[in-house]
Structures are given as structure tokens and as C-alpha cells.
Amino acid sequence: MRSAWKFFSSVKLAIVLIILITLASVLGTLIPQGRSAAEYSARYGSLASLLNGLRLTRLYQSAWYLGLLLLFAVNTVVCTLSRLGPKWRRAFGPAPETDAKAVASMRTSARFRLPPPLAAAKDRLAGRLKSRRYRLDESVEGQKAVLLARKRRLGWFGSDIVHLGLLVILAGGLTSGIAGRRAELALGEGQMADVPHAAFQVRLDKFETEYYPGGGVKDWKSTVTVIEGGAPVLTRVIEVNEPLRHRGVSFFQQSYGRDWRGARIVLELRKPGDPAYSRTVSLKAGERAAVDDPDITHVAVRQFVPDFVIGEGNRVQSRSEEPNNPAVLVEAWKGEGRIFVGWIFAKFPDFGQGQGTDPMAAMRGKAKAESPEVAVILKDYAAAPFSVLEAASDPGADLIWLGCILVTAGFFLAFYWPPREIRVVLDETQGRVDVTAGGHAAKSREAFQAEFDGMFEQIRRPS
Amino acid sequence: MTESILFTAAFVFYAGALIAGFSSLFARREKWARGGLVLTVIGLALHTAALVLRTAASGHAPFTNMYESLSFLAWSVVVALIVFGRKSRVPRLAPYLMLIAVGLVALASSPLMPKDATPLVPALQSYWLWLHVSVTLLGEAFFAVAFVASLLFLGADTEEKKERLDALAYRAVAVGFPLFTLGGLIFGMVWAYRAWGRYWGWDPKEVWSLITWFVFALYLHTRIVMGWKGRRSAWIAIAGFLAALFTYFGVNYILAGLHSYA
Numbered sequence: 240m241r242s243a244w245k246f247f248s249s250v251k252l253a254i255v256l257i258i259l260i261t262l263a264s265v266l267g268t269l270i271p272q273g274r275s276a277a278e279y280s281a282r283y284g285s286l287a288s289l290l291n292g293l294r295l296t297r298l299y300q301s302a303w304y305l306g307l308l309l310l311f312a313v314n315t316v317v318c319t320l321s322r323l324g325p326k327w328r329r330a331f332g333p334a335p336e337t338d339a340k341a342v343a344s345m346r347t348s349a350r351f352r353l354p355p356p357l358a359a360a361k362d363r364l365a366g367r368l369k370s371r372r373y374r375l376d377e378s379v380e381g382q383k384a385v386l387l388a389r390k391r392r393l394g395w396f397g398s399d400i401v402h403l404g405l406l407v408i409l410a411g412g413l414t415s416g417i418a419g420r421r422a423e424l425a426l427g428e429g430q431m432a433d434v435p436h437a438a439f440q441v442r443l444d445k446f447e448t449e450y451y452p453g454g455g456v457k458d459w460k461s462t463v464t465v466i467e468g469g470a471p472v473l474t475r476v477i478e479v480n481e482p483l484r485h486r487g488v489s490f491f492q493q494s495y496g497r498d499w500r501g502a503r504i505v506l507e508l509r510k511p512g513d514p515a516y517s518r519t520v521s522l523k524a525g526e527r528a529a530v531d532d533p534d535i536t537h538v539a540v541r542q543f544v545p546d547f548v549i550g551e552g553n554r555v556q557s558r559s560e561e562p563n564n565p566a567v568l569v570e571a572w573k574g575e576g577r578i579f580v581g582w583i584f585a586k587f588p589d590f591g592q593g594q595g596t597d598p599m600a601a602m603r604g605k606a607k608a609e610s611p612e613v614a615v616i617l618k619d620y621a622a623a624p625f626s627v628l629e630a631a632s633d634p635g636a637d638l639i640w641l642g643c644i645l646v647t648a649g650f651f652l653a654f655y656w657p658p659r660e661i662r663v664v665l666d667e668t669q670g671r672v673d674v675t676a677g678g679h680a681a682k683s684r685e686a687f688q689a690e691f692d693g694m695f696e697q698i699r700r701p702s
Numbered sequence: 703m704t705e706s707i708l709f710t711a712a713f714v715f716y717a718g719a720l721i722a723g724f725s726s727l728f729a730r731r732e733k734w735a736r737g738g739l740v741l742t743v744i745g746l747a748l749h750t751a752a753l754v755l756r757t758a759a760s761g762h763a764p765f766t767n768m769y770e771s772l773s774f775l776a777w778s779v780v781v782a783l784i785v786f787g788r789k790s791r792v793p794r795l796a797p798y799l800m801l802i803a804v805g806l807v808a809l810a811s812s813p814l815m816p817k818d819a820t821p822l823v824p825a826l827q828s829y830w831l832w833l834h835v836s837v838t839l840l841g842e843a844f845f846a847v848a849f850v851a852s853l854l855f856l857g858a859d860t861e862e863k864k865e866r867l868d869a870l871a872y873r874a875v876a877v878g879f880p881l882f883t884l885g886g887l888i889f890g891m892v893w894a895y896r897a898w899g900r901y902w903g904w905d906p907k908e909v910w911s912l913i914t915w916f917v918f919a920l921y922l923h924t925r926i927v928m929g930w931k932g933r934r935s936a937w938i939a940i941a942g943f944l945a946a947l948f949t950y951f952g953v954n955y956i957l958a959g960l961h962s963y964a
Contacts, residue, residue: 250927254920261916268906268957299904398926412902421899451821458824479824480897491899492824629899639901643888650880 247317256311263307267298312409319402330395330658334376334387339664345677346684347691351699353672357384357665360672364663367694373661386663394681397653404645407638415635427498427625431466434630437488440466444474446626448495459492461626477628493629496560497622500524502543504567505619506583508535511611519618524567535571535578535613542568543620547584555582565620571613578612585617657682661691705759706817708752709773713807715745716780720804723797735793742800746780753777760819765835766826768954769817772810774836775950778843779803782874786847790870792863798850830893837885838911842946844878845918847871849943852936868932871939872925879918882946886911906957910949917942 246252270290271278279287279296294301343350353360361384365375373388422435426443433440445462464474465485475483483490502524510516520538522528527539542555547566550556558564564586571579661678676695680687719741726734753774756764765771783799809815822831851871858864890911891901902908921938924930 250923254923254928257916257920257923261913261920264909264913264916267904268909268953272904299909415901453821455821456824457821458827480828480830482896482899489899491897493899631899633900636895636901639891643891647880647884647888650883654876654880 244317244321247314248321249314250318253311253314253318256307256314260304260307260311263298263304266295267304270295270298272299273297308409312406315402315406319399323399326395326399329660330389330392334378334385334662337385337662337664339666339673339675342662342664342675342677345662345679347679347688348675348677349691349695350673350675351695353665353674353698355667355670355672357382357667357672360667360674361386361665363698364665364674364676367698368661368663371690371694373659382667384665386661386665388661388663389658391656391658394652394656394658397649397651397656400649400652401646402649404642404647404649406642407645408642411635411638411642413635414638415633419631419633419635421629421631421633423493424628424630425496425625426461426628427623430625434488436632437486437630438467439472439486441490441628441630442466442471443626443628446495446624448624459495459626461492461628463490463628487634488630488632491629491631492626494627495624496627497545497562497624499543499545499557499560499622502545502620502622504540504543504617506538506540506567506569507616507618508532508538508571509614509616510534511614527570534573536574537572538615539570539572540567541570545622547582562620565617567617567620569615571615573612579615581615583615583617585620588616654682659687659690705752705755708748708755709807709811712745712749712752713804713811715741715748716776716800716804716807719745720797720800723800727794727797735796738796738800739787742780742783742796746777746784749773749777749780756819762819762822762826763832763835765839766822766831767816767820769810769815770819771835771839771950772806772815775839775843776803776806776810778840779806779846781840782843782847782877785877786870786874790851790866790873792851792854792866792870794854795847795850795870798854799847802846802850825897828893828897830889830896834885834889834893837881837889839885839950841878841881841883841885842943842950844874844881845939845943845946847874848878848939852939855936856933864932868935871936875918875921875939875942879922882911882918883915886949887915907949907953910945910953910957914942914945914949917945 271282274296276287276291279290283290290296294303298304342348353363357379361377361379364386365377368375368386368388371390373390374392376387376389378385420436424432424434424441426432426441426446428443428446431440431442442464443461444464445460447460449457449460451457458478461477462474463477463483464471465483466472473485477483477490477492479492482492504522504524506520506522508516508518508520508530518530518532518535520528520530522538522540524540524543527537529537543565544555544557544567545560545562545565546558547564548556548558555566555568562585564584566582566584568582569579570577657680659678659680661676663674663676666673666675676691678687678691719738722734722738722741726732726738753764756770760766765774779799780803783796783803787796787799848871851867851874855864855867855871858867890908894903894908895901917938921935921942924938925935
């Protein structure tokens, strides 16, 4: 136990740990974190399994990185505690035994005489020191008196308060990691959702995207109502940078999207043999709709993608959620017989349609946008916007803020609140009082010297 | 338009200060150093006016893209120079620090940096933009002072000069480190929590600011607890500034992440 204490009380250990954590952190920024196994093997080849084995691909969540942080935390606690005792005595403890000789050898010192009696001389000095906000401890023994004057005593503990703050921040991070809950809620206007791990619901009343004149997104605004036990309790607008906090759950505007799976689609049907013929059909993705025509009895939309691209394995995918290349997979029927199946593109009405059972085969053949019986045009498409809110309960966050306040306060104390100490020994002999004063300042010694000289200058002059 | 004229004028005065400073070093003329200081102060006034005009015109804080933040960092370096310049009694500090400031302004003026004030994406619309970026860059400017002092330390010949440069580097870190911690890490966490819903996400920029913080923590601990001074301290301060520079600059171009818009 004692040797463990000794091991952890070493600043050298702290320095080794700081260097190790720094190097590990650098490594973690050079290797992209948290990607898929396929991406790693494409990037690093046979090294990928090694990186994965060493957890370098999820470094900041790995046992060894967290272990280093834990060692660092223990090291910080032990280092701080083992140095606290002497500092505490220095700041708040009783005056140590001292004499004129020891005081005179302090970095800043002065010797002078005052008229007797001892008590009056001591009170004059004490008055001067108190007027400069020094706290005094006095002891009188016969013809000898000692004054110990200290100020800015909290300055001794600046680094300790920083260390405490860091530990609180680490504890906050740990709490967030263990007890933090976050979930994404994708809500369309009018939709309601249970908030995970909470006993209330939220309803999205309204969702707006504001644009700059140039076209860029200015803001997303979700008007949200909190519902408890079936009754609305509050309505607020959530924006980026303006979260809503309710019963320990924070709601952040995370992103937005459009409900393309349920897109409303308008198709125009034509007959190649009859230029005058035109029918418009409105339906939702996944639905089929009857057409009042003996040659085309009904059409169906099997799939809609906003940003059509052919991905791996010749599969149709959407590259993004933006309608950059909207496409729809349409079937047309005459009674029980399918007369058309193919992808229709809003931006390329003449491209990629065809007949047959395999729509991809038609794609490859680049057939015309029609079959002998019917031509289909994607006239219009629309999807309801939805807002993605992040519902996060993060019990660690408050600890983080507390830790930040401690760190800031500690920095202020450590750098800009240097403690000062003055010791004065008074000795009454042969009708006079010999005074020896000595002082010590942890920082800004020139300013201290000026204060010290100024304080005793006035007293030395006979009044 | 006026803003770019003021910015160019500031650049001219800074360059003049740089030339005057180096001339005073090499020709050993005290007068020219004072002239350099006057030019620096005029340049800073013009630069400040340019930043104010840009803020007024764009309606947002003047550090939302690389051009703006480079300009603001240069401004901070000049402010740090004026804070430390005279008190430090290191005549070499001013010209070498101006070299950094002029370099930053030149980089900002390069055609590679788009100068248009663009509307802010939603995540940047917050008063935390002011607090987070300005305090961080100001802290980094003081790291630049420590960097220059440390480089000069490594090249200094007399003990007296060395002692002054060592003390100057420490004092600059004593200002820069709390500012960087507050602006970069603490304000950054508060803002990240408001905008993204998490205070820390191991984003490369976040990690690199932590790395910078660790390097300066190393500087202070080796110095205060273990009594390291001089050469070794100087090397750590140099490494710290380079880490800060990489956090600010390198991460944007080399490592991808959430911070890639600035």
C-alpha cells in the first residue's frame, strides 16, 4: 500500500503519463476512428486487423486508453493529496518557531527600531499589515513578539483546485459514458413520439427551414410541444444552438430530412401511338392506383429514390437525402398483364426505361422511355419534411461544468493570486524595540517588494 | 472595399515595423526600434478598424473562415507583442514576433483564401462563436510569444539574455495557457453541448486542442515541480506552439472532422 502510494505520488509518473496520453491521442487522430471494417481493410490492407486488435480504430473508447486516463487520475489525486498537508500548514497553520536571524535572511527583509513599549510597537505594525489586508497571527512571549502576516492564502491551492476540477471533469465524462442516454427522434409535423427513458412525449407542431437569399440554409426551427400524461405542458421552438431542456432531457436540433419513403408522386401517362392522349395519376410511393383506361388499368410505384445512383452489386441506392436525381420505379398493368416496368428519371425523361421483368436489364439496355403501350413521365414529387431531434439525458454534463468552473478558478488563483507572507520579530531591549521583518511572495516579487517597502517606510519615520 | 484598403494599409505598416525592427537590431539603433513600435501601433489601429468594418458589414464575428481567423490571429499576435513588448526588455522580441504577424497577414491575403464574408451555417450562429474563437486565438498568440522567446533562448549567448528570455517565455505561457484552456477547451465544450448536444466527441480538432493543452501542462509541471528551466523548457514551449498551430491550421487541411468549416 505504502509503495503504491509512493509510486503514484511521483510527478515523474505524471510526466510519463502525459507523454503517453499525448502520443496515443495523436495516433487516434491519424487513424480515422469508428469506421467500418471494410473501410479499414481498403485503407490499411493486412494492417487493418492489427489496428483493430490494438483497438486503434476505437482508441478513445478502448480499455488501454481509458486505463491510461484512470492511472492519470489516480496519479493526480495522490500527487495533490501528498502535497496538500505542507501547503495547508503554510497557509492556515500556526506560526512556526522563528527568530530575528531567520527572518532577516528571507528574500525581502528590513530592520529598524521603534519606540517602546512593545505592545504599542506591535499594534502599529499590525495596523499597517491589516490595512494591506494581511491576516495576522500574533504571539507574545515576555519581551519578544512575533507577527505572522499572510494574504491571498487561497493562492497556495490554485494548482490543487485545477487538479480537483480535472478529476470532476473525468468523473463527469465517466458518468456521461455510463449513464448518458441519447436517441434520435425523427418527427414529421403533427407526429408525436415517446421520449426514450423518460415519462413524457414530444410532438412536432411545425418544422421550418429558413434560407439565406443566396440559397444556403440559415436555420432549422422545430416547434415542439411537451406532453405529459396526455396533456400539453409547454411549447417551445428548438433551433440549432437553442436546445430545449425538460426534466433532465435536452432536445437538440440535429438534422432534418424528407420522408421520401412516403413521397407523393405525380405521373403523366402517354400512349406512343396517340399523341393527344395524356393522363395524370397521383399516388404515394408503394401504392398502386387505378387508371380509367381500358389499355392501362392501373399503375404502381414500387420505389422512389431522391438521389439515384447504382451502388455495389448493381443495387439502386440514394446517394443523399437531397432530390438531386429523383427517380421512381413504375409498373403499368393492363388487367393481369404487366405492360411496363422501369425507372423513370425526373431530370432525364428519355433515359433508362424499358419493359421486362428485370428493371435493371432495361437500365443497361438504355431503352427509350416508353414501351409500345405506354410512356411514363415523372411530373412531380414531394415528401413531407421531418425534423431530427436528439434527445439526450446526460447526467455527466453538470459535473463537466462544475469541473470547468473549478479549473478556471484554479488557474486564476495559480497564476494571478500569488500568496504573500510577512514575518515580523519584535524584541524590546534597553528602552527600544528592535524590529526585523522578512517577506516572501510566490510570484511578482517586484510588486511585493514595493508593497513591503511602502508599508515599513512610513513606520520607520519617527512620528 | 474600405475594409480591404484598411487591411492592406495595416499590412504595409506591419511590414514597415518589421523592417524598422530588424534594422534596429542589425544597425544597433535604438531609435529605429521605437519607430517600429509606432508603426506597429498604427498598423494595429488600422487592422482593428478593418476588423470592425468587416463585423459591421457581415453582421457576424470576424473569424468564421480561414481568411478572417488568420487576420484575427495576426491581430492577436500584435496585441500580445504590445502587452509584452516593452516590459520584457528583450529588443529582439518585437521584430521576430512581427515576422509571424506579417506572415499570417500575408497568408490571409493570399489568393488561396476566399475573402468573401459568407452567411453563417446554423451551427455557427451563436455568441459562443465570439467567446470560443477570440479567446482561443488570443491564447495562441501568447503561445507565439513563448515560441519566439524560446527560439531566441536557444540562440542566445549570454546568461543574462537567457534568463530574461526564459522568464518571458514562462510569463507568456502563464497568460496563454489559461486563455487557451478557457477559450479553446471550456468555451468549446459549452458551445459543442449547445450546438451538437455533446460536450466532447473526440473530433480531431478537439483531440488536438487537448494535445496542445497536455504539452503546456508538461511545460508547467516539469518547470514548477521538477525545476526544469532553460533549454528543455524552451523545447517544450516550441513543441506546444507547433501543436497549437497544427490544431488551428493543420487539422482543417489534413484531418477531417466537424470543425472543417473554419
